[in-house]
Amino acid sequence: MYKSDPKTTVSGKQISSTVHGILYNVATIMASTLRLEDLGHRLLKELLSVMRVAHCAFVLTTIENKIYEVMHEGYAFAPEFDEEEIAMLSNQVKMLVLRDLPNGKIKNIMRKLDVAVVVYLRTGQENIGLLLLGKKLSNIAYSPYDIQILKILAPEAAVAIQNARSFEEIRKFNVTLEQKIKESTEEIRSVNEEVYKKNVDLARLSKELSKANEKLETLDKLKDEFLSLASHELRTPMVSIKSYLWMVLEGRGGKVTEKQKDYLDTAYKSTDRLIALVNDMLDISRIESGKITLDLKRIKLNDLVEEVVREMSPRALEIGIKISEVFSPSLSEIWGDNNKIKEVLINVIGNSLKFTPKGGKVTIALNQKDNFIETSITDTGTGIKKEDLSKLFQKFSMVGGIRQKDKSAQGTGLGLYLSKLIVELHGGKIWAESEGIDKGAKFTFSLKVATPIL
């Protein structure tokens, strides 16, 4: 049974003076610390002293009524609070005084928790927790004066606790943030190190490449020197040999027997091939190294084809092949190097003549397709196996050997390759078609139409 507290008899003036004293102390505590734990314990100790209670505790909760933190003073053992029971207490509207409560669940919870008074800590509409106070040391009931003090203190304490809690949250957030920054910095540093190591490898490779490049440049220079040598020191005597052979064959050095003529003729043809080979190699080298300059002009392909056919007709006639051209009357001009395109025509037509038997035909046709003019050279020759078509335009292609009708008329093996380089240098394409062996072949190259003069 609670007894009435003698303090209930004190005057209003005395209450006011005591409340002021308590508020002053509480204000001092609140001003002296922002750390939640420190603030909570100091407030609890102050309450123990002022209210003369056995124990008291702050049970701070979240918006969802989950226990956030518990601080206590005066307990012999650390109290344990059930979240559900605290939630039930939190859901009450007014301050709970055990003595004034009717029997029921709430009263039972308070008994179980050894709590005589439950004070709500609210800031505005937000419930931030409970202040639980045990019985008074004097074993007498809480007086209206005590209740009055608690009513005044509760909102002040709630605000202070809320501030401290916010401070605590900010502090924790800062710690987390610092930790995260530290972790991120470490991560960045680690990535930096990896990138750096890769850069070191790249720098090393770059140095090696630079050295290799220097070597290649030297080799390129040597190659150029060699080609220059081949051009001047090899081609010149070859031409000289060819001339002398021609003179001997013509009988300028005296009578030549049929046998001698036969031998000299073979030597003459081989010299001719050798000169062509040197010329082709020089051209290829210039194109591959990008040292060739095209003399670009507007070209009427009809005229150029006619010129080439006229030049090659005697040779065709000699070997019994009919050579003809099919013109398209309204053909646009192309933009190209006349000599180079002529070289392509001679190479491809020459190739067809080489692989067409006596009595065969070689036909040159021109067609405009969109912005390209296609020149096709069709022969009734030995044809090409499908699997060999792609090899035709390779350097020193052996496919020619398969088509060969006359071994003595061997080419350099560079003509079609050189033609491909020239056509591609003009932005065109070259390709070959054949239905197979003995079914003839068709070589086509396309060249861009020149833009019209405005």
Added chain:
Amino acid sequence: MDIFSQMVEKIIKEQEGIIGPVALEQARKVSGLSFDLKNHKVTFEGNKKEIIEKLVEQYEYLFGQASVEVCKDAVKSMLSKIPQGEIPQILL
């Protein structure tokens, strides 16, 4: 150009070859060190040995031990020209 200046120039150029202009930016952050690599000018304000150590540490802070190894490699042929006590410890 004294040997310490040559070391600084070699280290920065070597780092520049790996990380580009960042190498110059980082070197400019080293207190007591100023330079004009184009004109081969390096100026120290303070203890040269310590400044070189700071320079290497600046790279180490960002790029780790690999960058220290690069610095060591860059100046290894110069170390024999410096009295033992004057060699920046980080480069040993």
